[in-house]
Amino acid sequence: MQEVARAAIREYVSDRPQRLRGAIDRIRSEDAELLDRLSR
DSSP: OHHHHHHHHHHHHHTHHHHHHHHHHHHHHHTHHHHHHHHO
């Protein structure tokens, strides 16, 4: 049981950079107009 939990945690943690990049890209595209206005 512990090994299954460890494997799940390893998989979740190792995938984090891709999920983070995806979230950042999604925010950039969905909120592009807002981000542009805020940068002025």
